[in-house]
Amino acid sequence: MSQNYHRMIAAALGISERQTERTLELLNDGTTIPFISRYRKEVTGGLDEVQIEAIRTQYEKLNETAKRKETILNTIQEQGKLTPELRARIEETWDNTALEDIYLPYKPKRKTRAEAARQKGLEPLATLLMLQREPHPEKQAARYVKEDVKDVDDALKGARDIIAEHVSEDEQARNNVRNSFAHHGILTAKVVKGKEEEAAKYRDYFDCSEPLKRCSSHRLLAIRRAEAEGLLKVSISPDDEECLEHLKRRFVRSNNACGQQVMEAVQDAYKRLLKPSIETEFATQSKERADEEAIDVFAANLRQLLLASPLGQKRVMGIDPGFRTGCKVVCLDAQGNLLHNENIYPHPPVNKPKEAFAKIQQMLESYKIDAVAIGNGTASRETEDFLKRQTFNREVRIFIVSEQGASIYSASKIAREEFPEYDVTVRGAVSIGRRLMDPLAELVKIDPKSIGVGQYQHDVDQTKLKKSLDQTVENCVNLVGVNLNTASSHLLTYISGLGPQLAQNIINYRAEHGAFTSRKELMKVPRMGAKAFEQCAGFMRIPEAKNPLDNTAVHPESYCIVEQMAKDLGCNVAELIADKELRMKINPERYISPTVGMLTLKDILQELEKPGRDPRKPIEIFEFDKHVHTINDLREGMELPGIVNNITNFGAFVDIGIKENGLIHLSQLAERFISDPNEVVSIHQTLRVKVLSIDMDRKRIQLTLKGVQQQ
Numbered sequence: 222m223s224q225n226y227h228r229m230i231a232a233a234l235g236i237s238e239r240q241t242e243r244t245l246e247l248l249n250d251g252t253t254i255p256f257i258s259r260y261r262k263e264v265t266g267g268l269d270e271v272q273i274e275a276i277r278t279q280y281e282k283l284n285e286t287a288k289r290k291e292t293i294l295n296t297i298q299e300q301g302k303l304t305p306e307l308r309a310r311i312e313e314t315w316d317n318t319a320l321e322d323i324y325l326p327y328k329p330k331r332k333t334r335a336e337a338a339r340q341k342g343l344e345p346l347a348t349l350l351m352l353q354r355e356p357h358p359e360k361q362a363a364r365y366v367k368e369d370v371k372d373v374d375d376a377l378k379g380a381r382d383i384i385a386e387h388v389s390e391d392e393q394a395r396n397n398v399r400n401s402f403a404h405h406g407i408l409t410a411k412v413v414k415g416k417e418e419e420a421a422k423y424r425d426y427f428d429c430s431e432p433l434k435r436c437s438s439h440r441l442l443a444i445r446r447a448e449a450e451g452l453l454k455v456s457i458s459p460d461d462e463e464c465l466e467h468l469k470r471r472f473v474r475s476n477n478a479c480g481q482q483v484m485e486a487v488q489d490a491y492k493r494l495l496k497p498s499i500e501t502e503f504a505t506q507s508k509e510r511a512d513e514e515a516i517d518v519f520a521a522n523l524r525q526l527l528l529a530s531p532l533g534q535k536r537v538m539g540i541d542p543g544f545r546t547g548c549k550v551v552c553l554d555a556q557g558n559l560l561h562n563e564n565i566y567p568h569p570p571v572n573k574p575k576e577a578f579a580k581i582q583q584m585l586e587s588y589k590i591d592a593v594a595i596g597n598g599t600a601s602r603e604t605e606d607f608l609k610r611q612t613f614n615r616e617v618r619i620f621i622v623s624e625q626g627a628s629i630y631s632a633s634k635i636a637r638e639e640f641p642e643y644d645v646t647v648r649g650a651v652s653i654g655r656r657l658m659d660p661l662a663e664l665v666k667i668d669p670k671s672i673g674v675g676q677y678q679h680d681v682d683q684t685k686l687k688k689s690l691d692q693t694v695e696n697c698v699n700l701v702g703v704n705l706n707t708a709s710s711h712l713l714t715y716i717s718g719l720g721p722q723l724a725q726n727i728i729n730y731r732a733e734h735g736a737f738t739s740r741k742e743l744m745k746v747p748r749m750g751a752k753a754f755e756q757c758a759g760f761m762r763i764p765e766a767k768n769p770l771d772n773t774a775v776h777p778e779s780y781c782i783v784e785q786m787a788k789d790l791g792c793n794v795a796e797l798i799a800d801k802e803l804r805m806k807i808n809p810e811r812y813i814s815p816t817v818g819m820l821t822l823k824d825i826l827q828e829l830e831k832p833g834r835d836p837r838k839p840i841e842i843f844e845f846d847k848h849v850h851t852i853n854d855l856r857e858g859m860e861l862p863g864i865v866n867n868i869t870n871f872g873a874f875v876d877i878g879i880k881e882n883g884l885i886h887l888s889q890l891a892e893r894f895i896s897d898p899n900e901v902v903s904i905h906q907t908l909r910v911k912v913l914s915i916d917m918d919r920k921r922i923q924l925t926l927k928g929v930q931q932q
């Protein structure tokens with residue numbers, strides 16, 4: 222592995238070369254990011270998963286650049302134009318833009334105007350004009366009038382085409398134009414004539430113009446989406462006069478007739494070749510930056526959603542509410558298994574509230590239900606109000622649960638395999654109930670793009686988006702850990718070191734041999750090698766295991782350390798975990814070794830203090846304002862309870878219990894200046910908001926946190 226890689230990555234990320242080198246060694250050995258960040262802190266110097274992912278991304282980019290350099294070198298070599306100096310320049314260049322600029326004069330092209338002029342033998346004339354010493358270029362041009370060259374004007378035009386291409390391929394010229402785009406580039410959008418009505422939702426961009434460097438990612442993605450739909454014409458322009466002045470100073474060195482010809486060629490080069498080329502470059506770069514920001518926002522939101530508070534293993538009733546088709550009700554046991562399902566019709570048009578109440582009462586008793594989960598779609602508030610008006614024989618807590626993506630799950634292959642004999646409505650209600658019990662275990666079954674916490678997720682680079690979201694899911698699953706004896710194959714797939722095949726093998730082994738009694742037993746699973754076991758074991762939990770460490774995040778490779786601690790204190794491991802006073806006597810420095818340092822020992826002691834601790838917060842009951850059911854019930858200045866259900870880089874969207882979400886703009890999130898909404902709010906956070914304005918035509922609600930007392 223090139224030492225240059227370590228140096229370049231370390232410099233780019235502000236991480237030491239030693240940390241970078243050792244992290245890359247682990248990654249290249251097939252070790253997963255969650256495992257490295259949790260169990261190899263001594264090796265990496267305590268890098269977290271975000272830093273490790275950044276190292277991997279930089280490494281992949283450098284590898285791609287290295288491959289591109291190889292292609293460029295081979296292409297120029299085949300042309301017989303690869304000098305030692307040129308080779309050295311290419312090998313030393315790691316900036317992709319600079320690399321392409323070096324390559325441009327040698328890059329095989331489709332037939333250009335300049336190439337056609339060369340084939341007519343006009344290159345010597347172009348060289349003559351570029352010297353700008355000849356007082357009568359027309360006389361020289363006359364010598365080239367023959368065959369394909371019709372007249373003097375045709376000869377001069379061909380020579381100018383060659384000069385124009387030379388100007389457009391000149392590195393300094395390109396960098397001058399690039400600098401102008403970077404500092405003075407203006408993004409302009411105009412609605413396509415006749416498309417005003419069709420483009421109504423983009424009306425904010427019908428005639429807009431702003432500096433590209435100040436255009437926020439969400440605005441840029443919206444503009445580019447409208448452009449892709451054929452509704453807006455979009456361009457990026459620099460300061461044309463400044464660009465031409467730079468080019469003129471570089472190439473026009475005489476005031477004579479030759480200088481005039483070169484000036485014409487420079488103007489043509491700028492308008493026809495240079496400007497469009499650099500505009501494309503900036504359009505691509507700005508889109509990539511906007512994509513990265515949007516993907517980061519999506520990943521941050523997804524992480525918060527996946528780590529939402531779980532109710533835990535309770536008996537739950539899941540309700541998928543509806544009016545005409547009724548409410549689909551399911552009863553689940555504490556493991557999420559379906560016990561019963563039926564329909565109730567408490568709302569119009571069927572309107573059978575008494576019968577619905579009787580059925581709910583019977584189900585609550587028969588299945589000893591602890592909590593009710595109501596999907597937050599159509600008829601959600603009405604169903605919640607209906608249940609809260611009733612007096613039941615047993616105490617049950619009522620929760621509103623996001624059903625975003627539930628319909629995707631209910632029609633999926635996973636749902637069909639889980640419930641082959643039930644239709645999509647039953648599967649959807651089961652998903653709602655299970656989301657209350659364990660959001661993470663249920664949401665991993667759904668494509669993250671369908672969960673509804675993104676920003677322009679269909680407009681960004683889909684490969685990069687998938688990679689980022691998959692890594693986010695993997696990090697979250699491993700942070701929480703899974704119960705080895707209840708986890709689904711889909712949840713197990715995301716565990717470090719496993720994949721679909723090994724996850725299914727674990728399920729098959731469990732079905733054949735019964736519950737796992739120890740982590741060691743994992744080694745009996747077909748195709749579970751030592752490496753896979755090392756990677757996955759620490760993230761598996763076995764609550765009923767004989768060895769209490771099997772239900773903690775302590776890795777089996779460190780069991781001997783805990784056993785030695787217990788032995789030194791004259792007790793067993795179970796007693797050590799149970800007795801805080803015993804743990805207080807441990808001096809971690811006694812257990813430092815060449816492979817185990819203080820970072821790992823601190824993790825072990827923290828885990829012994831709260832074995833199997835779930836990092837997610839406890840769940841809270843939340844209620845919307847009883848008097849607000851539609852946008853018509855809102856008034857400016859009104860204060861309401863709400864739940865944050867999406868965060869973008871321009872603000873946060875809040876569910877206030879009606880069909881339309883309200884937006885708290887970035888400027889309304891705090892009295893102080895903030896640049897990132899995540900400084901103030903998080904997904905599923907409950908808060909009080911004030912209504913700033915209501916746009917009934919566009920169904921838009923502006924909210925604020927300013928001056929609102931939070932409970």
